[in-house]
Amino acid sequence: MRNVAIIGVGYTPVFVSKRIDVSIAEMANEAANAVFRNTGLTIDQIDAVVQGNMQPFECVNLPYLWASEHIGAVGKPVMRIATGGTTGMTTLMCAYYHVASGLYDVVLAVTWEKHSDGDAQVGLAGIVTPEIFTMVMHGLDLITGRGMGGTSGGSTGAAAYQALSYLHHSGADPEHIDKMAALERSNAALNPYAHLRKKTTVEDIQATPFISWPLRYGHTCPTTDGATACIVASEEKVKELTDGNVAWIIGVGSCTSDPCTANFIEGQITDPAEQESCRIAAKKAYEMAGIEDPSKEFDMAELYDGFAHQSLMYAEKLGLCKEGEAHKLLDKGAFNIDGELPINASGGVFSTNAIGTSAMNRPCECALQIMGKIEGEHKIPKKIKKALAHGWGGLFQYNSVMVLSDTPKKSS
Amino acid sequence: MERKVAIVSHVQTKHSSDIGMPRERMLFNLVKELHNKVGITRHDVDSYVLCSNDFEAGRTISTVFEDTPVGAYMKDETKVEMDGIMALIYATMRILSGQFDTALVVANSLGGSQFRPFLIMEYQLDPTFDRQVGLINELNAGAFQARSYMDKYGLDEWFLDAISARLLRNGAINPYALRSKDDATPEYVASSEYYYEPLRKLHCYPFSDGACAVLLACGEKAKELCEKPVWIKGFSNSLETCRLGERELYTSPSTKQAAEKAYKAAGISDPANEIDVAEISAKFAHQEPIICESLGLFPEGSAEDVAKNDLAEITGKMPISPSGGGICTYVFSAAGLINVAQCCQQLTGEAGDAQVPNAKIALAHGQDGFCAQHNSVVILSSEEG
Amino acid sequence: MAFQMGEETRTFPITWDVSANKYKIESRGLRILTEGMKDKKIRGIRCHECDTVYIPGPFYCRKCHIEIDEVVEVKDTGTVMSFAVDMADIRGNPLPEKRISAMIKLDDCDAWFIGTVENMDWKDAKVGMRVKSIWVDEPQGKFSDIDHFEPI
Numbered sequence: 025m026r027n028v029a030i031i032g033v034g035y036t037p038v039f040v041s042k043r044i045d046v047s048i049a050e051m052a053n054e055a056a057n058a059v060f061r062n063t064g065l066t067i068d069q070i071d072a073v074v075q076g077n078m079q080p081f082e083c084v085n086l087p088y089l090w091a092s093e094h095i096g097a098v099g100k101p102v103m104r105i106a107t108g109g110t111t112g113m114t115t116l117m118c119a120y121y122h123v124a125s126g127l128y129d130v131v132l133a134v135t136w137e138k139h140s141d142g143d144a145q146v147g148l149a150g151i152v153t154p155e156i157f158t159m160v161m162h163g164l165d166l167i168t169g170r171g172m173g174g175t176s177g178g179s180t181g182a183a184a185y186q187a188l189s190y191l192h193h194s195g196a197d198p199e200h201i202d203k204m205a206a207l208e209r210s211n212a213a214l215n216p217y218a219h220l221r222k223k224t225t226v227e228d229i230q231a232t233p234f235i236s237w238p239l240r241y242g243h244t245c246p247t248t249d250g251a252t253a254c255i256v257a258s259e260e261k262v263k264e265l266t267d268g269n270v271a272w273i274i275g276v277g278s279c280t281s282d283p284c285t286a287n288f289i290e291g292q293i294t295d296p297a298e299q300e301s302c303r304i305a306a307k308k309a310y311e312m313a314g315i316e317d318p319s320k321e322f323d324m325a326e327l328y329d330g331f332a333h334q335s336l337m338y339a340e341k342l343g344l345c346k347e348g349e350a351h352k353l354l355d356k357g358a359f360n361i362d363g364e365l366p367i368n369a370s371g372g373v374f375s376t377n378a379i380g381t382s383a384m385n386r387p388c389e390c391a392l393q394i395m396g397k398i399e400g401e402h403k404i405p406k407k408i409k410k411a412l413a414h415g416w417g418g419l420f421q422y423n424s425v426m427v428l429s430d431t432p433k434k435s436s
Numbered sequence: 437m438e439r440k441v442a443i444v445s446h447v448q449t450k451h452s453s454d455i456g457m458p459r460e461r462m463l464f465n466l467v468k469e470l471h472n473k474v475g476i477t478r479h480d481v482d483s484y485v486l487c488s489n490d491f492e493a494g495r496t497i498s499t500v501f502e503d504t505p506v507g508a509y510m511k512d513e514t515k516v517e518m519d520g521i522m523a524l525i526y527a528t529m530r531i532l533s534g535q536f537d538t539a540l541v542v543a544n545s546l547g548g549s550q551f552r553p554f555l556i557m558e559y560q561l562d563p564t565f566d567r568q569v570g571l572i573n574e575l576n577a578g579a580f581q582a583r584s585y586m587d588k589y590g591l592d593e594w595f596l597d598a599i600s601a602r603l604l605r606n607g608a609i610n611p612y613a614l615r616s617k618d619d620a621t622p623e624y625v626a627s628s629e630y631y632y633e634p635l636r637k638l639h640c641y642p643f644s645d646g647a648c649a650v651l652l653a654c655g656e657k658a659k660e661l662c663e664k665p666v667w668i669k670g671f672s673n674s675l676e677t678c679r680l681g682e683r684e685l686y687t688s689p690s691t692k693q694a695a696e697k698a699y700k701a702a703g704i705s706d707p708a709n710e711i712d713v714a715e716i717s718a719k720f721a722h723q724e725p726i727i728c729e730s731l732g733l734f735p736e737g738s739a740e741d742v743a744k745n746d747l748a749e750i751t752g753k754m755p756i757s758p759s760g761g762g763i764c765t766y767v768f769s770a771a772g773l774i775n776v777a778q779c780c781q782q783l784t785g786e787a788g789d790a791q792v793p794n795a796k797i798a799l800a801h802g803q804d805g806f807c808a809q810h811n812s813v814v815i816l817s818s819e820e821g
Numbered sequence: 822m823a824f825q826m827g828e829e830t831r832t833f834p835i836t837w838d839v840s841a842n843k844y845k846i847e848s849r850g851l852r853i854l855t856e857g858m859k860d861k862k863i864r865g866i867r868c869h870e871c872d873t874v875y876i877p878g879p880f881y882c883r884k885c886h887i888e889i890d891e892v893v894e895v896k897d898t899g900t901v902m903s904f905a906v907d908m909a910d911i912r913g914n915p916l917p918e919k920r921i922s923a924m925i926k927l928d929d930c931d932a933w934f935i936g937t938v939e940n941m942d943w944k945d946a947k948v949g950m951r952v953k954s955i956w957v958d959e960p961q962g963k964f965s966d967i968d969h970f971e972p973i
């Protein structure tokens with residue numbers, strides 16, 4: 025199998041709630057320009073371009089047809105990936121497979137979301153529009169949510185069931201979610217490309233109202249405008265185009281289970297906190313990467329946490345610690361930037377959520393940490409050799425996992 | 437490339453303007469049919485690449501309820517949101533990487549009964565200009581393109597009627613086609629109403645419901661699973677600007693770019709002679725010559741000659757769209773993949789009355805965007821080579 | 822890098838008209854379920870291969886990938902797998918009354934759905950607690966026939 029590396033990352037100058045100065049396509053252009061500036065490459069050196077976002081959020085169908093020109097992709101092979109929350113990582117995986125297939129050598133991946141062009145809650149409700157209408161026709165009471173089949177609080181409500189199920193099975197307390205939230209928001213304060221950048225205490229989080237207990241307003245992610253670009257290359261091109269300081273993608277895995285929330289028509293049989301698809305995706309990625317004990321071999325992790333409890337939950341599902349131990353490690357400070365296993369040093373999705381980019385920023389942050397090219401004070405104060413990136417999405421059913429390393433795999 | 441990839445099997449629905457069942461059942465039935473045909477279960481498939489469109493599905497993340505009916509429960513799955521032929525291309529790359537041995541590609545849409553394709557197209561316009569101005573829609577853009585070709589080569593509308601008539605006759609021998617007429621003549625097509633002059637109703641694609649599934653495998657596995665694998669010899673795709681005013685609409689540079697790379701990979705130097713049959717995604721009659729000419733299958737501006745000399749007929753020198761093409765069926769998101777399936781039928785000798793004798797190399801084409809802004813080409817062969 | 826908001830910026834309102842969609846929904850499972858509810862019965866569909874009981878019953882088993890059609894009746898008592906206490910609406914506005922909304926797995930079945938649990942303080946709610954359905958007096962074959970759930 026061909027070795028593939030991330031050779032550069034580019035972000036829009038800011039990730040904020042509302043960019044009124046640029047269009048979607050111009051934002052994609054900003055990110056692409058940033059990655060070219062950071063790598064010294066030009067669009068002429070790119071063999072193919074992969075793009076991803078969640079189009080209903082901005083109401084533009086197949087936006088690659090519009091944005092490609094702004095990225096410089098006219099006349100090149102392009103591909104568009106859209107898989108919900110995992111879009112960022114599945115887009116990067118698509119770029120990875122472009123190179124791993126042996127057909128392309130240098131591939132640009134660009135993802136974006138411009139939430140301020142639309143309405144994120146409407147976009148999210150749009151996942152189950154037909155199901156909800158059908159249920160209302162069968163007597164579902166949307167207003168009071170009483171009786172059978174009701175659901176609560178949009179995506180936050182659905183996440184609350186997951187959060188409580190996780191708390192119950194892990195033995196963690198709701199206060200641990202506050203603590204994780206405060207940690208990540210404080211990390212985000214150090215990251216110039218984070219959206220909510222304010223040093224935050226546990227008390228600050230606890231001062232926010234509950235939306236759906238156990239989840240508070242302070243446990244939920246913002247909606248962000250932003251774009252990310254990333255260039256991947258083959259081993260030969262790494263030698264030719266770079267000084268060798270790159271991040272190798274040594275393991276990839278993705279998996280889907282079934283919709284485990286709002287599956288009103290086919291019946292829901294999966295606990296949203298079970299996340300078996302995460303275990304399967306991780307197993308695949310670890311096997312490929314030669315990771316035998318994930319709890320010991322990673323120097324950092326970037327996990328997809330639309331809600332603060334998910335960092336703790338996924339740390340367990342991904343085998344970074346035993347079931348029921350994530351909150352103990354959190355208490356010990358292991359997940360801090362200077363801890364044993366820094367989790368979401370960037371501030372995570374929880375602090376910056378331009379959905380299309382969210383799952384791509386995870387491996388990109390890992391790559392920047394490995395390359396020592398972090399801009400900002402969230403640089404992890406140790407040599408990063410192996411890093412874990414994770415993406416999550418859909419109706420709680422999609423998981424994708426990527427393992428990054430400072431050294432390539434030995435060719436087999 | 438070290439590894440080889442082949443198509444093991446393919447199935448498609450009987451396309452219609454209203455398939456009369458939910459999308460999930462359509463997909464389940466389709467994939468079960470494929471399983472039974474090959475003799476496998478869902479556990480024999482390593483990777484799933486789906487293709488559908490959020491706007492057509494009226495659903496954010498169109499695949500959330502498509503994964504389980506196609507058998508992807510607890511499996512590797514991803515979605516390409518383009519024309520279905522791009523999902524096939526991605527699945528091929530995944531197998532070439534060595535990480536997967538088999539991949540199932542499934543594309544679908546209910547563009548006939550659920551959501552009007554013209555609306556899907558309208559949402560593709562640049563929202564900051566073209567959509568605001570409101571002057572462009574898919575039909576008048578198609579008419580611009582037709583006019584551009586006619587003006588460039590000094591042709592009248594007859595060639596449009598002749599192309600549609602040929603495709604409608606082909607549709608009559610394709611059991612999956614939505615629209616057909618076994619005795620269609622140019623005069624018959626010319627009697628249909630104008631949508632946007634010069635485009636008449638029968639020069640335009642019908643709104644179609646349908647789905648297509650194609651099972652891919654690496655070479656060794658493909659030989660295990662079927663007797664006649666169809667080999668993927670080369671592919672590529674390319675794209676033009678979305679600004680119609682900046683494009684020469686009578687030609688298709690992106691098709692040319694895609695074809696050049698695909699031909700190179702497949703070792704084709706003289707496409708018009710080496711390719712035995714082509715399935716072209718033409719949503720309008722005039723797009724067929726524009727794309728075929730850019731593919732190098734016919735000389736530029738030859739649409740009238742091709743029609744007069746029956747060159748594109750099934751029995752002609754260069755058979756184009758024996759399935760009836762986009763005039764008979766155009767399943768948004770799946771059209772290119774259906775073309776691949778049709779090519780496979782030709783290469784395995786299962787095309788029935790539409791069979792091109794001794795077809796060994798086939799070309800499948802797919803497109804997206806206004807006036808075929810994005811074009812993809814896949815070269816298939818019955819021989820491993 | 823200096824970041825400046827553009828001076829020449831216009832905002833364009835655009836709607837995504839989903840009402841143009843004519844969705845097709847598989848409704849056998851819903852029909853079986855709601856018809857049964859007229860008689861205060863809850864019915865789902867069992868997979869004959871893996872014994873999973875779904876409510877509402879789909880036409881296929883997602884684990885076994887086979888068609889299923891065996892209608893089974895399940896109890897109207899169940900166990901709370903997880904719950905949330907709704908305190909604000911989708912936009913974050915506080916609700917007048919706190920509401921326990923629970924993921925309830927009914928006895929004899931593998932599927933769960935959401936239902937409101939009443940007649941208890943939300944602070945006493947626990948994962949694993951047992952609940953029963955409280956039906957309306959005159960069921961009409963609708964989801965609202967179960968008014969709410971109560972702890973046993």
Ligand SMILES: [Zn+2]
Binds near residue numbers: 883885886
């Ligand atoms: Zn089963």
